[in-house]
Amino acid sequence: MKILIAFLRKILFFKGWLPYILRFLKIVPPGFKKYIYFRGYFFLKTNYSQGFFLNNWGHSNFQIENEMFWNGIYEFDESISIQLWEKFSQSANFIIDIGANTGIYSLLAQATNPRAKVMAFEPIDRVRNKLQANILLNKFPIEIYDFAISDKDGTQLICDDLSVEHPYSTTLNKNFAEEIFSTVNTYEIETRTLDGLMPSDSVENSQLLIKVDVEQHESYAIKGMLELIQNTRPIILIEILTQEIGDEIFSQIKNLNYDYYRIDEVKGLTKLATLDVIQSSSSRNFLLAHAETNLQSIAEYIY
Numbered sequence: 043m044k045i046l047i048a049f050l051r052k053i054l055f056f057k058g059w060l061p062y063i064l065r066f067l068k069i070v071p072p073g074f075k076k077y078i079y080f081r082g083y084f085f086l087k088t089n090y091s092q093g094f095f096l097n098n099w100g101h102s103n104f105q106i107e108n109e110m111f112w113n114g115i116y117e118f119d120e121s122i123s124i125q126l127w128e129k130f131s132q133s134a135n136f137i138i139d140i141g142a143n144t145g146i147y148s149l150l151a152q153a154t155n156p157r158a159k160v161m162a163f164e165p166i167d168r169v170r171n172k173l174q175a176n177i178l179l180n181k182f183p184i185e186i187y188d189f190a191i192s193d194k195d196g197t198q199l200i201c202d203d204l205s206v207e208h209p210y211s212t213t214l215n216k217n218f219a220e221e222i223f224s225t226v227n228t229y230e231i232e233t234r235t236l237d238g239l240m241p242s243d244s245v246e247n248s249q250l251l252i253k254v255d256v257e258q259h260e261s262y263a264i265k266g267m268l269e270l271i272q273n274t275r276p277i278i279l280i281e282i283l284t285q286e287i288g289d290e291i292f293s294q295i296k297n298l299n300y301d302y303y304r305i306d307e308v309k310g311l312t313k314l315a316t317l318d319v320i321q322s323s324s325s326r327n328f329l330l331a332h333a334e335t336n337l338q339s340i341a342e343y344i345y
Contacts, residue, residue, distance in 0.1 A: 235266030250276035
């Protein structure tokens with residue numbers, strides 16, 4: 043059956059309207075949807091905006107794009123995180139997407155709040171090209187930056203698997219790279235601190251929303267924005283994969299009067315005393331919010 047689908051994909055699915063027709067008719071079994079991918083773009087409906095367009099690149103590496111084509115933006119493995127991000131985007135003035143990849147979070151933020159300044163950071167050239175294509179497709183004024191956010195200005199070696207057409211994970215952590223890549227390629231990229239890029243007095247009296255997804259480099263990114271966190275109290279959506287990283291981030295911000303919430307992508311938010319990390323693919327994201335931040339808009343997600 044897989045061979046038949048691969049053949050049909052080449053002659054029918056890869057381009058044209060057949061995938062759209064199949065989606066409309068709702069006749070494709072869930073287990074087969076991942077094999078029917080195509081090259082083209084599609085429209086994503088959202089709860090709080092007119093929606094936006096997203097490219098699908100006709101390759102099995104783009105699992106998230108393909109999932110969203112078939113199931114919508116709220117039915118993938120970060121379903122609660124994306125809803126929280128959308129709600130917070132409504133009132134933010136500056137929205138910062140660190141580790142933007144193809145830009146799904148950036149695009150959703152700009153669609154939800156056209157007045158906000160959205161900044162997308164993606165240091166990998168072949169990934170950033172697709173991010174730029176998505177931004178141009180929607181004619182959004184999102185600013186793209188080609189360097190990584192870290193704890194210092196300079197250059198660092200990033201680990202990549204160049205045999206993969208589109209990686210959802212590249213990392214500055216070599217040990218982590220050896221765990222997830224079949225081949226580890228390294229090359230230099232530029233790094234900057236967010237404190238240096240955005241002095242807190244330049245965004246005074248602004249509401250900031252920050253996403254950090256940098257594959258085990260999160261504590262370094264946080265270290266490079268501590269002044270901004272202290273002075274502007276941003277809401278932060280962050281991926282934390284290990285307890286060691288959780289402990290490092292907790293030690294950095296424990297005196298800044300922040301509350302910590304673990305996000306279960308099925309159940310919702312749980313308030314924590316510390317950044318307690320559990321090894322679960324559905325609970326890798328956390329919400330960090332200053333104790334005085336009004337979270338009434340997401341109260342329904344807290345249990």
